[in-house]
Amino acid sequence: MSKKYFVMFATDPEVDPRKCAVGLACAAQAVSDGHEVIAFFASHAVKLLQGEYIGSLDSKVSQEEGFCRKMLDALVSGAEGIYCSTGSQAIVGVTPENASEVLVEGLEMNWSGPPGVIALSAAAEVGLSF
Numbered sequence: 308m309s310k311k312y313f314v315m316f317a318t319d320p321e322v323d324p325r326k327c328a329v330g331l332a333c334a335a336q337a338v339s340d341g342h343e344v345i346a347f348f349a350s351h352a353v354k355l356l357q358g359e360y361i362g363s364l365d366s367k368v369s370q371e372e373g374f375c376r377k378m379l380d381a382l383v384s385g386a387e388g389i390y391c392s393t394g395s396q397a398i399v400g401v402t403p404e405n406a407s408e409v410l411v412e413g414l415e416m417n418w419s420g421p422p423g424v425i426a427l428s429a430a431a432e433v434g435l436s437f
Contacts (some may be wrong), residue, residue: 309342310342310343311431312351312432312434313428314334314415314435315434315435315437316330317413318351319354320360320364321354324364324367324387326380327364328370330435330437333437334346335378338385343387344382345387346388347392347423347427348391348395349390349424350395361376383413383414390416390423391416392418392419392420394420400411403416422437
């Protein structure tokens with residue numbers, strides 16, 4: 308039976324990269340298992356959506372090259388939606404205008420903020436936070 312998952316990423320990957328990798332793994336697994344997944348990236352976790360940054364995460368979590376990117380790609384291609392905090396992205400220098408140059412390819416970003424977090428989490432059956 309498929310469930311609706313809301314996965315919130317808010318941990319700075321510089322502070323706890325392992326937690327971020329575990330979150331990506333769980334979200335990718337939920338997609339693989341056929342669940343509807345909505346992912347929301349906020350605070351400094353928005354860095355996980357950057358093409359250059361996600362590749363650097365592998366060494367920080369003692370995984371082979373491409374490991375974290377593979378999980379993110381599975382999430383990007385299979386999730387019902389990927390959302391990010393507009394304000395958090397701005398803090399790390401990413402805006403809707405330059406996003407295609409910085410963020411991973413194929414990402415159809417939904418720009419949002421606290422109202423989106425509340426609405427999306429309220430509509431979910433299962434919430435996970437990393």
